[in-house]
Amino acid sequence: MDARMTTDPMIESPQTEPQASSELDVKPETPEETKPAKQVRMPDPKLDPNSPNVFEVRDLNLYYEKFHALKNVTIDIPKNHVTAFIGPSGCGKSTLLRCFNRMNDLIDGVRIDGSITMEGQDIHSKDLDVVNLRTEVGMVFQAPNPFPMSIFDNVAYGLRCQGIRDMKKLRVVVEDSLRKAALWEEAKDHLHRNALKLSGGQQQRLCIARAIALEPKVILMDEPTSALDPIATAHIEDLIEELKKLYTIIIVTHSMNQAARISDKTAFFLLGDLVEVGDTSEVFHVPRDKRTEDYISGKFG
Amino acid sequence: MNKRRKFADDVRTVVTWLSTSISVIVLAAIFVFVFSRGWNTLSWDVLMSDYHPENMLVEFSDGTPGHFERPADLDDADVFSEKYGFALRDEIDHRKQHLMVLTYIADDSPLRDAVFAGSGPRKGDKITVMEDMQIRRFDYMSEARGRKSPAGFMGNQKTADETIERIETDGSALIGMFYQSTGGGMRGSLVATLMLIGLTLVIALPIGIAAAVYLHELAPKNKFTSVIRSFIEMLSGVPSIVFGLMGMTMLFSVTALFGITTQSILLGALTLSVILFPVIIRQTEEALIVVPDGLRMASLSLGSSHTQMIFKVILPNALPGILTATLLSISRIIGESAALIYTMGVAINDHPEIGRSGTSLAVQIWTVMTGEQPNFELASAISIVILIMVLVLNLTVKGISSRLNRKWRT
Ligand SMILES: Nc1ncnc2c1ncn2[C@@H]1O[C@H](COP(=O)(O)OP(=O)(O)OP(=O)(O)O)[C@@H](O)[C@H]1O
Ligand SMILES: [Mg+2]
Numbered sequence: 060m061d062a063r064m065t066t067d068p069m070i071e072s073p074q075t076e077p078q079a080s081s082e083l084d085v086k087p088e089t090p091e092e093t094k095p096a097k098q099v100r101m102p103d104p105k106l107d108p109n110s111p112n113v114f115e116v117r118d119l120n121l122y123y124e125k126f127h128a129l130k131n132v133t134i135d136i137p138k139n140h141v142t143a144f145i146g147p148s149g150c151g152k153s154t155l156l157r158c159f160n161r162m163n164d165l166i167d168g169v170r171i172d173g174s175i176t177m178e179g180q181d182i183h184s185k186d187l188d189v190v191n192l193r194t195e196v197g198m199v200f201q202a203p204n205p206f207p208m209s210i211f212d213n214v215a216y217g218l219r220c221q222g223i224r225d226m227k228k229l230r231v232v233v234e235d236s237l238r239k240a241a242l243w244e245e246a247k248d249h250l251h252r253n254a255l256k257l258s259g260g261q262q263q264r265l266c267i268a269r270a271i272a273l274e275p276k277v278i279l280m281d282e283p284t285s286a287l288d289p290i291a292t293a294h295i296e297d298l299i300e301e302l303k304k305l306y307t308i309i310i311v312t313h314s315m316n317q318a319a320r321i322s323d324k325t326a327f328f329l330l331g332d333l334v335e336v337g338d339t340s341e342v343f344h345v346p347r348d349k350r351t352e353d354y355i356s357g358k359f360g
Numbered sequence: 361m362n363k364r365r366k367f368a369d370d371v372r373t374v375v376t377w378l379s380t381s382i383s384v385i386v387l388a389a390i391f392v393f394v395f396s397r398g399w400n401t402l403s404w405d406v407l408m409s410d411y412h413p414e415n416m417l418v419e420f421s422d423g424t425p426g427h428f429e430r431p432a433d434l435d436d437a438d439v440f441s442e443k444y445g446f447a448l449r450d451e452i453d454h455r456k457q458h459l460m461v462l463t464y465i466a467d468d469s470p471l472r473d474a475v476f477a478g479s480g481p482r483k484g485d486k487i488t489v490m491e492d493m494q495i496r497r498f499d500y501m502s503e504a505r506g507r508k509s510p511a512g513f514m515g516n517q518k519t520a521d522e523t524i525e526r527i528e529t530d531g532s533a534l535i536g537m538f539y540q541s542t543g544g545g546m547r548g549s550l551v552a553t554l555m556l557i558g559l560t561l562v563i564a565l566p567i568g569i570a571a572a573v574y575l576h577e578l579a580p581k582n583k584f585t586s587v588i589r590s591f592i593e594m595l596s597g598v599p600s601i602v603f604g605l606m607g608m609t610m611l612f613s614v615t616a617l618f619g620i621t622t623q624s625i626l627l628g629a630l631t632l633s634v635i636l637f638p639v640i641i642r643q644t645e646e647a648l649i650v651v652p653d654g655l656r657m658a659s660l661s662l663g664s665s666h667t668q669m670i671f672k673v674i675l676p677n678a679l680p681g682i683l684t685a686t687l688l689s690i691s692r693i694i695g696e697s698a699a700l701i702y703t704m705g706v707a708i709n710d711h712p713e714i715g716r717s718g719t720s721l722a723v724q725i726w727t728v729m730t731g732e733q734p735n736f737e738l739a740s741a742i743s744i745v746i747l748i749m750v751l752v753l754n755l756t757v758k759g760i761s762s763r764l765n766r767k768w769r770t
């Protein structure tokens with residue numbers, strides 16, 4: 060499969076390049092339709108170095124042991140935009156999200172085929188350092204999970220793992236990250252207090268600060284507000300608005316409102332299939348697929 | 361509820377009550393028994409003195425008599441020597457034998473200024489004569505015969521009264537004395553036990569913790585790993601005397617590398633380490649399980665390597681559990697005897713060394729009880745020490761684990 064991917068685009072992409080866009084994969088369910096579509100949008104880093112996409116996912120299939128959790132998913136994640144993944148529970152949103160920083164590696168029995176490239180580089184290739192990948196692709200989890208250490212140490216954790224010990228530099232980065240995560244005002248006076256003493260919403264912002272401290276290119280967020288009250292949620296949503304100027308954000312959410320409010324692009328999943336992906340306004344107002352419409356209007360889910 | 365059901369219910373309740381009270385009563389009985397037999401024997405002196413009485417022959421630099429006042433706080437049973445400024449008392453030891461104990465020495469008594477007079481390398485060394493020594497014999501200059509004469513009960517049993525009268529009336533000066541330290545203490549075993557604990561932990565903890573980290577954090581979750589794990593669990597079912605045999609035959613060659621040719625504390629520590637591996641691995645794994653997976657994910661997603669995750673997040677958070685493992689191990693070391701009999705020896709050693717044999721407190725109980733005259737009082741006193749140590753350790757473990765539970769409850 061990999062071999063085909065590296066040879067095919069050489070031949071095919073020149074004439075198809077102008078078409079390269081993510082809005083085309085509307086109906087990936089029938090194999091006859093996906094096959095040619097896939098070949099049309101083969102990425103080729105050499106021909107398109109300034110691709111507007113951070114990630115390009117091609118024909119991704121993921122299995123948990125026997126269970127087929129992601130089926131032929133092909134999607135592009137545009138740079139400096141917010142992409143929302145929506146869909147009913149168990150449709151594979153988190154699974155796909157974890158593919159981007161290869162957290163699925165930690166789960167036994169996971170098998171992946173297809174390709175994911177980040178800025179043209181295959182993230183599953185042998186010479187990609189997964190530790191580097193994870194510093195470039197940060198992640199915020201559903202439940203806030205600060206380390207039981209001080210606020211300062213939490214934010215400095217990633218940098219210290221890289222061997223940065225210089226306190227002056229760490230202090231600058233910690234302050235900067237906490238400011239970006241809108242936590243600085245609340246936290247500046249007790250940076251050395253245990254992070255577990257913060258409220259849930261503050262903890263989640265701390266987790267975002269901790270991810271930002273590494274200056275990632277992408278931040279993955281898996282239902283970051285599902286454990287929070289509306290006020291804390293609003294806080295985080297404002298924060299995402301701010302952050303998207305600097306970072307590419309992929310967010311999984313169960314809230315249609317949230318997706319509509321904060322995302323630029325929306326992808327709708329159903330039972331491991333990517334049903335529809337497009338500009339958020341289009342997906343919400345003129346969905347192309349009946350199932351998307353049903354889900355968004357609350358007919359199932 | 362009908363009558364029959366109610367009756368059956370009551371019976372079951374009573375049975376559980378009875379069972380509980382039986383175990384409480386047994387526990388209480390052990391405590392009462394051990395304390396009643398050993399409490400009077402237990403004292404700071406017993407904790408801090410040697411087991412084997414030491415024989416000492418000393419000479420006084422200046423044995424000329426002076427004049428001393430009997431101190432007011434001296435017991436009536438004490439016989440005071442006004443010429444030489446010391447007091448003796450008659451006592452009976454646990455072997456029902458008569459002793460003469462030195463109970464008081466005045467500050468400027470000739471007894472204070474003594475040198476070792478026996479043979480060997482210590483000859484001429486300054487000796488500080490202490491109270492509580494058993495006096496066997498005084499050597500004094502006999503006025504009547506003009507030569508050195510003995511007084512005391514070396515050959516002929518003499519009481520304190522007779523002894524002092526003899527040296528005061530018959531003698532013109534004290535030359536020296538022969539005495540024995542009291543003995544019957546547990547200091548040697550206490551020190552050996554501490555050495556054993558230290559050595560065993562130094563060997564077993566790092567290896568056990570590393571093994572647990574490997575099994576829980578790094579090993580692939582496959583058949584092979586689970587087979588290894590069940591082997592380790594099986595180890596904890598092996599009786600410790602079998603480990604003792606194994607230590608004696610197999611680990612002996614390890615200590616031989618250090619040039620040790622006998623049973624030794626090191627051999628005991630190695631054997632105990634093997635016994636403790638399953639305990640430590642089990643407890644540490646338990647502690648690792650408690651660390652939330654979210655922290656592992658968080659660490660890795662921030663670009664830490666696996667080992668950084670283990671050392672910066674997992675182990676610090678598993679620390680209370682590891683501490684619990686350590687304390688339980690110490691309890692086990694203090695209580696273990698069977699495995700040590702073959703590996704560390706049964707002869708009580710008052711000056712324990714790592715490369716020499718010795719007894720732990722538990723084995724000392726065995727030794728004093730299997731001697732010709734079982735010393736029940738000392739055995740009970742040692743038991744009290746062991747019970748208190750284990751109790752304190754267990755309470756600490758309780759405290760730590762309740763703190764641990766509180767930490768992750770939210
Ligand atoms: N570790 C795993 N082992 C086996 N199956 C898994 C595992 N994780 C997820 N799955 C399965 O894969 C499917 C997709 O799971 P995933 O967590 O990606 O769903 P999701 O869309 O994030 O759902 P939710 O909205 O409830 O979070 C589910 O059917 C789930 O049962
Ligand atoms: Mg999910």
